[in-house]
Amino acid sequence: MKWQPFLGAPLAALSVSAYATQYFTVEQAQARMFPGAKLAHVPLQLDDAIRGQLHDASGIHEPFNEDGVWKVDGGGWFIVDKVVGKHEMITYAVSLTASGAVKDVEILDYRETYGYEVRKPEWRAQFTGKTAADPVKLGQDIRNISGATLSSKHITQGVKRVLALYLLVLSKQ
Amino acid sequence: MRRHATALLLAATLGWSALASAGESPFGWIYTADIHPPGTYEYEHHSYLQHDQVGGDYDYLINQEELEYGVNDKFQLAGYLNWSYVDAYRNEPDGMTGGPGTDIGMDDDPFGRYRKTRFESVSVEAIWQIMNPLTQPIGFALYVEPEIGPREREIEIRAIVQKNFLDDRLILAANAWTAFEHEDSKMGPMQETMLELDLGASYRFADNWSAGIEARNHREYDGYWYGNKAHSAWFLGPNLHYATQRWWLTAAWRHQLPVVQAFTQEQRDVVYGDRIYGDEHSRNEFMLKIGIPFGTPRDMRQ
Numbered sequence: 001m002k003w004q005p006f007l008g009a010p011l012a013a014l015s016v017s018a019y020a021t022q023y024f025t026v027e028q029a030q031a032r033m034f035p036g037a038k039l040a041h042v043p044l045q046l047d048d049a050i051r052g053q054l055h056d057a058s059g060i061h062e063p064f065n066e067d068g069v070w071k072v073d074g075g076g077w078f079i080v081d082k083v084v085g086k087h088e089m090i091t092y093a094v095s096l097t098a099s100g101a102v103k104d105v106e107i108l109d110y111r112e113t114y115g116y117e118v119r120k121p122e123w124r125a126q127f128t129g130k131t132a133a134d135p136v137k138l139g140q141d142i143r144n145i146s147g148a149t150l151s152s153k154h155i156t157q158g159v160k161r162v163l164a165l166y167l168l169v170l171s172k173q
Numbered sequence: 174m175r176r177h178a179t180a181l182l183l184a185a186t187l188g189w190s191a192l193a194s195a196g197e198s199p200f201g202w203i204y205t206a207d208i209h210p211p212g213t214y215e216y217e218h219h220s221y222l223q224h225d226q227v228g229g230d231y232d233y234l235i236n237q238e239e240l241e242y243g244v245n246d247k248f249q250l251a252g253y254l255n256w257s258y259v260d261a262y263r264n265e266p267d268g269m270t271g272g273p274g275t276d277i278g279m280d281d282d283p284f285g286r287y288r289k290t291r292f293e294s295v296s297v298e299a300i301w302q303i304m305n306p307l308t309q310p311i312g313f314a315l316y317v318e319p320e321i322g323p324r325e326r327e328i329e330i331r332a333i334v335q336k337n338f339l340d341d342r343l344i345l346a347a348n349a350w351t352a353f354e355h356e357d358s359k360m361g362p363m364q365e366t367m368l369e370l371d372l373g374a375s376y377r378f379a380d381n382w383s384a385g386i387e388a389r390n391h392r393e394y395d396g397y398w399y400g401n402k403a404h405s406a407w408f409l410g411p412n413l414h415y416a417t418q419r420w421w422l423t424a425a426w427r428h429q430l431p432v433v434q435a436f437t438q439e440q441r442d443v444v445y446g447d448r449i450y451g452d453e454h455s456r457n458e459f460m461l462k463i464g465i466p467f468g469t470p471r472d473m474r475q
Contacts, residue, residue, distance in 0.1 A: 061340050084340040087416045088380040113197075113418045113466050114210045139308055146246040147210025149307045150341060 023119070024108045026080055026093070030070065033095035033104050038073040042173070050168055058161035060154075069170070076103065077170055079162050083154035086112045090151060094127075094159055100166040102127045105159060115148030118155055127159050132167040136160040199375035199383040199414035201425020201460035203346050206312030206335040208302045209243030213468040216240055220462075223455035226272055227445050229263035230286075231455060233274040235293075251298040255322070262286040266445045273453050276324075278359030294322025306335040316350075327354040342377040344385075353397055366394040375412065383414040389427060393453070395437075402436040406449050408458060425460040
């Protein structure tokens with residue numbers, strides 16, 4: 001029997017157990033992180049000097065989302081940004097207290113094969129209370145998740161950048 | 174005829190040794206120092222095609238069915254089933270039939286068509302990540318792959334170096350590897366040693382998509398060890414990678430550059446246009462890899 005080995009890739013009937021796309025919209029994340037609060041959108045226009053300082057603080061090359069900052073009535077900030085994931089961008093939100101400490105971190109979009117552990121409350125809780133004065137560095141004061149190193153690293157860098165943004169820009173507004 | 178025997182040995186050597194990738198990789202042939210997350214699996218199919226020699230028809234397709242498993246955060250194991258298909262007809266410089274994957278003996282027609290599909294071997298691959306490219310200044314891993322089949326036995330040892338830039342979008346990787354092989358063909362047993370350096374770059378230019386380039390310098394030695402040089406050949410070509418949550422695909426092409434060095438008369442006899450063909454190389458090489466991960470850590474919301 002003649003057969004075509006070029007077409008012979010016997011792909012097994014295997015599937016990945018769980019996939020997700022969007023966990024929260026921006027509005028849902030705002031309501032979750034600042035229940036009942038009124039938020040005012042604060043569009044930013046960062047100059048090259050600030051962008052350079054944000055890069056130096058975090059190591060991130062991907063541009064910061066200048067359209068993702070809200071000021072909370074009564075004190076506090078809500079920031080939505082993106083960092084590079086293994087295949088696609090990871091969208092995350094950071095809530096800050098009026099004094100610039102991390103209140104909470106939430107993952108909005110995550111479309112990777114592995115690394116969903118970054119959504120676990122116990123891992124995200126490591127960021128709570130961190131300020132721009134803290135290292136906020138994977139393997140130092142933030143624990144890595146085995147098998148989710150890239151996501152852990154980039155989200156940690158993203159939170160560091162948000163804290164640097166507060167120090168350089170938001171604290172002066 | 175001795176040349177045909179050499180072909181058999183070099184064919185398998187080239188084929189299996191060059192079929193290299195650990196887990197999802199943006200490269201066709203180059204390993205990166207990343208390893209599978211602990212407790213997860215991946216099924217992969219690799220098709221490596223050597224296409225075109227000097228004339229006639231020549232296609233040698235080497236297939237691997239692979240199952241990978243992340244043992245822990247520093248160690249990965251994989252098992253391979255290797256099979257092949259070859260279709261050759263008067264493809265050599267002298268108009269005879271031969272080349273990688275063929276096994277032509279004294280009783281075979283040297284000018285006839287040779288077409289065969291066969292099981293080649295099974296192999297086990299172990300990768301030990303010593304430095305993580307994501308958290309340390311440079312990634313480094315060691316690899317060993319013993320292989321055994323009805324016609325051949327081989328062991329391959331590889332050093333993998335990786336450096337990431339630009340939020341890990343840009344990956345530079347280098348593999349230095351050697352392999353020792355014994356093969357039994359219709360023309361008798363033979364031993365060969367390979368020494369190879371592979372260099373590559375890949376950039377994720379859009380969500381899900383990466384593209385890059387790979388270079389290969391393949392050095393061959395007669396017998397076990399590095400005393401009797403046979404030849405040195407260079408290849409260069411692009412790669413393209415697409416990956417989603419559920420599957421990934423990598424396609425790559427390498428073209429042999431006209432800069433071969435042949436160190437014996439037997440090797441010089443199969444050089445044509447400053448490229449080496451005959452019993453082991455082709456003008457072009459193509460790789461298609463498909464990966465399906467499973468055993469993903471369960472989403473805590475479901």
